[in-house]
Amino acid sequence: MSAGAPSGAGGEGRPAGGLRSSLSGLTTRGRSFVAAGIAAAVCAYVLGQEELLRVGLLLAALPLICVLALHRTRHRVTGSRRLTPTRVSAGGEARVQLRMDNTSRVPTGLLMLQDRVPYVLGPRPRFVLDRVEPGGRREVSYRVRSDLRGRYPLGPLQLRLSDPFGLVELTRSFSAYDTLTVIPRTEALPAVRLTGESSGYGDGSRRSLALSGDDDVIPRGYRRGDDLRRVHWRSTARYGELMVRREEQPQRSRATVLLDTRQLAFEGAGPDSAFEWAVSGAASTLTHLLEQGFSVRLLTDTGDSVPGGEGGGGFNGGSSGGQESAVAAGLMMDTLAVVGHSDGAGLSRAHDAIRGAGGALGGAGSDGLLVGFFGDLDDVQTELVARMRQRAAGAVAFVLDSETWAGRPARETALPPLQERLRRLRDAGWTALAAPPGVAFGELWRQAGNAPLGTGTSGGWG
Template structure:
């Protein structure tokens, strides 16, 4: 509880009136000072008592694409034996504040409030707790009480209608000599994760289950299935904040399309993140959750291609690098022998293609007599934003 500026002024006036009234023998000043002091004390008593309410909050949907509507349902119940007067409450969602007016509640009654949550910014947002505000009728004192549990809202990046890549594992050179670098056996172990309904019991990992106390299963990859890897440039000097949001939208679109098509999808960032998934709806959700919280990090001297992509992890398939208009993707030439196709998507933020790197192919193949450079075989698409980049991607043969 605290006094408002109006309450502090009344308290500052009441004290001198009482002092001068008693010192000079002025009954009118004593009465006026007593009335003002009584009003302040009454405000303190009205707002100082503890208000007991039960709050239950649900968010639907819990995961939503950035910019799409999401709703919160707030149930406020009066568990006490007396009537609960109406009050104002605020509910925080990240940095945004929503004001909720709760009507008076009889003993055991509850009120339900529905309101829209802000989803304009990508990220993992915490909704709540609810803050109850109690103010006396004259606005002399107010109190705030935090109550209720919090909920989580995932604002995923946008997903544009992208075409899934149709590139598998490289098993032969064009000359016909065998270069089978696929893992031996019928499946490759990518990860060990917690069991979810629908997983095959034969894939249970008993050692991990005994160690963690939870059912754990193997994520197995068929080496014959298509692979898709995306390298996202997270260096602050490569992309502006607005361009980075477009880059994350582009990454979500391409990775989501590949994972939904059942491709083994891999997300790599220049800051060192390396996430491999086996494909499917579970993988789409996992990739989007990671992209939801991804930020820009790394110094100016950081490399575009991390060591994990240059020398580690499963190879084969298609590699797409998303970067800015000032970074030439020459470093990707060292990974050319590990992938069937490498595509670099350069986001310029200007729409004029002025940021295209030099010494590599553009969106059309180079002529047969063109001089070969260190990045020969790397295709480059130049786009202003995610929508144009997806359109150019869909137009690739």
């Protein structure tokens, strides 16, 4: 459902079970009326008091009449929900608007609305609506907010109806629900030129469709304003009309953002944990590279890439950009919204996925960029990451160390010192930087842009 579209409009509730189930909606007052009416009728029969019998029948019939009226009314009250927007950043707010319509010819009694909301989004909203006239509507709204990324269901909407005498209360649950996607926080990054990077569109990323001489030229018809020096005379003679060589077509530079999700590589949980910092950094990088015109994919240690691996090795958009890139950005952000720890012990699958990209990412003349976010790396994984650099024209690594973030060695295992890991990555050609707690990712990104090939930042972080 698109953002802002109503859901649950006129949705049927759960099976009502007929009038018998509606009788269970009698309140204590309603049951007391029925009991008093029956008692009065029995006394009238025993004492021979006709007037008392009328009173007893009235007391017993009134709750039953209310049951019948509400039973019909609850199926003629429709509900809808409007969620705006459906995707927000962590810490952002979304607005939920509830609307009730009375499609019957009689007014309703007291209505109470309740929407089911996960506790992480806040308290469960409840609203009390007074009488709704025939054909009338009521609208109420509330806001939801979460500091934790994820996908959260909203609904189903529950409606409780009550008669004016308080004798009966009936509940209806609508079946439709919405989903709020909370994506990681993103940070605006400075426009820097990373090592080995060409711009998304521009010098170094253009190619001519004619690479091997006149036989490979793909001509098109002459258009007013075309440079006459681009006229292709052989094609003009063949087709009998003026033909020109097609202009050079821009080819989008490609970039891979690699996110290490191994559970053994990170410690801690919550919004301020090392893993959440890495997820937020990956989201910021993806957003920035897409804005710069790159064709981007998200890759995890499990070897899964987003967008899918069909076609261009998982890269989005080709040279079309536009709407296709926006769709791919949404897919990647939705993936980061729910990404969790993997049970993997190594990065071999990610290495194979990068190697399988072939010339799409690396190789001579490639303008591919690799940006990695890594947790703890032992000797084997450090060597594996170092070999990933061979497949990229430029590579930047942000390394998060558990000893720095948690204040103790990672799970009491022997790991090479952080500086040693960074040195080995730099020797392999990576621009490797340490990511300590509390540092703004935008500053690290700037440091990566200022670092010469194969080195980290000159400051105190690397």
